[in-house]
Amino acid sequence: MYYSKEVIEEVRARNDIVDLVSEHLALKRRGKTYVGLCPFHSEKTPSFSVSPDRQTYHCFGCGKGGNVIGFVMDYENLSFPEALRSLAARAGMQLPEREASKEELRERSLKERLLEIHKVAATHFYQLLHTEEGLQAYRYLKERGLSDETIRHFGLGFSSKRPGELYHYLKSKGYTDAELRESGLVTIEERGARDKFWNRVMFPIMDSNSRVIAFGGRVMGDGEPKYLNSPETKLFDKSKNLYGLNYARRKREAYIILCEGYMDVIALHQAGFASAVASLGTALTEQQILHIKRTLPNANVTILSYDSDNAGIKAARRAIPMIRNAMLRPRVLSMKPYKDPDEFIKALGREAYEERIREARNAVLWEVQILATQHDLRDPAEKTRFYEEIAALLASFSEPLERNNYIDAVAREQMIPADALRQLVNRVGASGMAAGGEVGPRSGSGTQRNVRKDRENASLKSQKLLLAFLAEEPSLYSQLSAWISPSDFTDAFYRELAEKVFAMLQSGKSDIGALLNDYVEDSEKESLVTSVFHTAPGEALSVAEKDQAILDCIRSIRKDAADRRLRNSSTAEELQAAMREKAALQHLKLTIRR
Template sequence: MLYPEELVEEIRARNDIVDVVSGYVKLQRKGSSYFGLCPFHNEKSPSFSVSPGKQMYYCFGCGAGGNVFTFLMEYENYTFPEVLKTLADRAGIALPEREYSQEEKKQQDLKSRLLELNKMAARYFYYQLRSENGRQGLEYLKSRQLSDETIKSFGLGFANKYSNDLYNYMKKQGIGDELLRESGLMNVDEAKGMYDKFWNRVIFPIMDVNSRVIGFGGRVMGDGKPKYLNSPETPIFDKSRNLYGLNVARTSRKKNILVCEGYMDVISLHQAGFRNAVASLGTALTTQHAGLLKRYTDEVVLTYDSDDAGTRAAMRAIPIVKAAGLSAKVLHMQPYKDPDEFIKALGAEKFQERIDKAENSFMFEISMLEREYDMKDPEGKTAFYNGVAAKLVEFEVELERENYIEAVAERYHIAFDSLRKLVNRAAMKGAVPVRTEPRRGKKAAGKEEGIKKSQKLLLTWLIEKPKLYGQIKGRISTEDFTEGLYYETAELLFAQLEEGSVIPAKIINHFTEPEQQREAAALFNASLQTDTPAEMEKALRETVYRIRNHGIAHRRAMLEPTDIAGLQRSIVEERELAELKNLHISIE
């Protein structure tokens, strides 16, 4: 059975969208809405809007939009039942037992079987490491100075040199090829058939926050390529939404989380007592990673390698971490390359000192910017200061901006007032428009058709000023909204207006497909720039006239030649249309 609509609406109403979204995106109030950097596409200027009145979000850059359910489904990749359970728990609402559809049961069963299969594989790899076949792998781990306790706690294992060893083992356990193919543990080749993805590698089981094995990483023994290999995406493994070591780090009770580059960094740090270390899984840090970190900490220390690649990785990660509302710092390990090398050379105590002295992320960005200029040349030095001023403008809070101006002025021995003038000059130039990439690779929509724009505007205005409905009631109908989705949305909204209770987020719930929800959200977020109330009233009158005129013309075009009654009705509607040109509409 499906959950009753009343229960779904209660769960939505008890989870304020601003509270929920602010757990993932840093929001700042502007007028009646909140704005932040969109978590669904890369941008530098906030175009992601969250409306507490509408209980909706909408990105003016990429078009992402919906209610609190849509947000979690898109951000967390949850199914609707998973979202409902999450938000019900958050609101303290007990969900009744429900029957799942055949497809839901099938997917849930597949996930359960894959988790069990991964547990079997992890145990097999763990056993292999301690067998004669795993001697090379164990010697490698010992050469990295890992203790037996550490090897055990991380469940490290070994895939021996035979490329069909795990496959044969699984077949003996009665596991079918279809499930093995779904697991990501096997490769399939027309000539070779099915064979192990991991062989002749030290194995690192990857666990989710609940310590369930969801995938594997493997480090090759010898000179094979690639050096590190990860499980592919599966129904239970998404590398952009999981972090290695987070199952332990989230309970470490430290004030921050150390974000490293690889498995061995995390393992070495945990062994040295830094159980708050995590690493991304063969990919750069993503917005989903940052949102995941936000659940467990307010501060991230980027603990990347000290080489150029590590520096670039830190520069890419800083804006992502900050956009999630996290404080970001950068740890310097020179003259050592990575945490493992540092700790082996100087020990845990010295590493803690480096953590305590981790550099503020903005000051780190400034120091990286400095490398691009010849500071001995007056022209280069001036260009550098102008570049710094442009970055300082990005701080919207005056006190914060002043503090950073002071810090930069002190570091580079420049007069505070001189740097502040440069910042003010940069601000006066105005922000440069940022080109945002269309969501999910879709081409940005071209100029909307006029009638669609008009229909969007009217729906948005009716949401924001419900009293307008009384002035246009009887003069325009839902039939005048000729597009399928526009018509459905208008019907739902007009019904709410009749009842005197407008809840846009509830209308979004009516649509089941994410694409429809995004389109519906866009209908409630249209805008038209007007300077005076008189201009606004004129725009309203013209919009109502345009929609009604289009509706009449559309209905007449659909008439059968023999439909005399329909033709007569159309003639009456056209006579009434003239009255709309002189319709007085008040926006008060």
Template sequence: MYYSEELLEEVRLKNDIVDVISGYVRLQKKGSSYFGLCPFHNEKSPSFSVSRDKQMYYCFGCGKGGNVFTFIMEYENYSFVEALKLLADRAGVELPELEYSREQKERENLRGTVLELNKLAAKYFYAQLKSERGKLAHTYLTDRELTEETITAFGLGYSNKYSDDLYKYLRTKGYSEEVIRQAGLVNVDERQGVYDKFWNRVMFPIMDVNNRVIGFGGRVMGDGKPKYLNSPETIVFDKSRNLYGLNRARTSRKPYFLVCEGYMDVISLHQAGFTNAVASLGTALTVGHASLIKRYVREVYLTYDSDEAGTKAALRAIPIMKEAGIAAKVIRMDPYKDPDEFIKALGAEAFEERIGKARNGFLFSLEMLEREYDMDSPEGKTAFLHEVARRLVGFEEELERNNYIEAAARQYHISFESLQNLVSKTAVNIGLAKPVTRPKSTMNREKQKEDGSLKSQKILLTWLVDDESLFSVISKYIRPQDFTTSLYREVAEILYGQYEQGSVNPAKIMSHFTEEEQHHEVASLFHTKIQELTTKEEQEKALKETIIRVKSQSIEAATKALEPTDMEGLQRLMKDKRALDDLRNLHISID
């Protein structure tokens, strides 16, 4: 839905950014800004800056920044509309009702009802666990060394031995049989009629990143089958796109996740202080899981079971993580089966040591590959190294590939040159030989040139926000159309418009953009690192050089895009070129 600019601005103005972020981050005032440890990456020295004047934040360490909407989107993993609603509620601003089609209304109503049902069911299961009926289940959990605090924190519960108890309870609350079935809480068949999906099991509520119950996992306490039973796919639950424990792990602020196989592994690790543990929900790790993980970290430690099935699961996960741009390492649990057993036997300190000894994912896959070859025979080792070379070809970046060639050569006692030659030969044989270096170097030069041009444009926008006195100087020579990317140009147009109206407000500019990535990029335009200029002469020289660069880049881009028959455009270009030539001989004053 479209919300008016006036409404967005009202919500933003009623949520002072320092007050909002102070609820998440400890801030200390230094000069005109506030600083704290960045909540989006691990750091020891505060580089996270919040400006009350600009109503913006920016981290000089990881580059994340924006206004109060951006912060809530990033920290809470909300969409723009969800962030708007949270801040509107905080400020007591009433938002207009969303206008849905009939189908959309029905779907949203069902989604809301299913979430209500799941919350109610979770409370019911928890109450059952704490009752006399749940004594056996409670003993099962405490025998597995879970504390009362942990049981409460994860909302663990019990579905009792009566197979229609939850159904009857939910019916007394006014919910229809059909909607309870759509929530995945009951099954229906001709022989038994309606009966609970879960009964006589320890219950694990599954929550999304916003702490809403979206499904359940149930574990038998004896030898029954299946050992674990999960909710079916529903309007709110997609097991391939959610991770158990993510609602808690995302706030740990560690730079990596510990990825496990089971609920109990996650809970045991959290109880032991490893609050960055997550697990897939009864399914192998998927591309959807990797995309979800990438929102929070760029590295994972796979803590899968040490049996054959766990090893295969790790080997499947490693390339999925690599494809998503996530580095994967593997922690071995030997001689124990899983993290839960390991923690109980050896404790947190020993597990921390295992993290330190984790194997690189690719090298681990080679170690597992060794088992398929007779490494004591020349033929076996040669065949093995040919397969290693084939896998090394998969690293597209030359530097990364050479680093792995070096590591593999060292591990298998052959020379770097021999393995590198084998990799090159393999690439040719399978049609993946790398391109000749000359065109690649030309592309690199073009990329560097492009990056340099954008840096100059970002510097100008930062100056325009930081020092309003510069607008009269810059606007003589640079128009919004001179910015060569659509985002920069749009930002410049809004900023120039604010100057003309006499009210520069960078935080308000960000409200024009609803995508999270756009927010970060726009924020970076107002926080470009600029070399410190101490004298007036240095400032004037830098300003002139930057204006000339931006104008030159604008003319170059316009020249490339000019149609041969566009005489008006040609005349405009000639005029701009003459003005640029004149500018080179002028002195720019910032008085």
């Protein structure tokens, strides 16, 4: 679907960025801007800035930025048209609709075609489950205690015993070999095509917006591997997605339950615990935790309901530091004497599991308890080692008050003198041996860091800062345009941006956020633009200091231009003109003042 620039701008203008971001994040006013914890990377000190004047956001930690459309695309993982439709609905707008032309249909994005393929495949698998061929798979699901309603709710299905059946079915629907290869559902080689999944119970994997993006399959019989997931595609990144999150999003509980497998999630949902989700065949990742935080902003508590065996304990211990770093509160649910949530629910029922949720242990105290079971505390050397491991765990808390609270709690539970434990924690912390240190992405992508690093000379800093001052105070344009033009910007990116800013201000408009409409589908450029617009010191400078900074920027940019002309002068006249310009810069301050 095509939308005109006028329609895009109206949608953007009718959605205030502070109001929208506040629906997802806790923002605090700081001068002319609002700040909060960035939803796109882990942090404990707010570096996420929202400007009501510019209608933009920018994170000084990870470098992400944009306008209200870009925020919805990043936060909700939506395409540009999807984000635009979402914002239009929020503003009560009716977007103009028209039939797509044949050319537009041909140019439809590969992502949209892949989403279609997965939706068609999911429907096909579901229908096969309810045929004679799928009877074994259907009986398996019923034996696992699933109702027909649960099977329908999760769209569970069956992949045919004939290895090429899905390929031929999708081909009959008009999809090309190239598209099917990109889908990850089939493998196409010289000797022919074969399905990724066959003779398996099928679990559609959906994104947070309930669109099928991949599948998991459980083999019928003794084949290997027992469970198989789709490969990573343009739709599916297993390190970022979680099974069941689309349903948990609707529940909006104050907690999220993390499990290890599909059946655990399905069993818990059937029992009424719709906030259960699971990672997809891998250990929990930081990206998945951040995805939970963005999608479920009210879920401050993360309950780990992993298997009670050694593998489950190790997985929980790996997850706890990442959950803490995301500013969520991890708790650990005990399912003993049963192995997993599915077994527990079948044996003891919903009420017993609900009671275990209420009794879920503070993750740090649970981890200390686990450490105690791994040492023979009758042996003085083992006991000392146990204390050292506790100290390393507690030293990972950077906030002194929080660290002292845990020291007191652990000392009481383990009957350790609190002062002695505190001294040991301080000693371990000073030696740098703390456990569970900060885990998070570095500031910005590699490309963004390299671009910024390359531009950090005096003239380029001045070009960036001058654009920031113009964005912050558009009324400066009438004065600055007498001294500076876009052609004075030597960097291609800054020159392109200057041309847009100068043209907009010359036309009498001053809505900087509107400029980002041109970059909203290029996330890296969009972030670079907002990094420019959020550079200005704002209220940190007095009016006189700001005037001086602006003059310094003009002088630096013009001096750089004059130096280039001096170096490239081929006649006496050109040389003299460049020297006169450099001399005139000495009087720039007085001229501007008058």
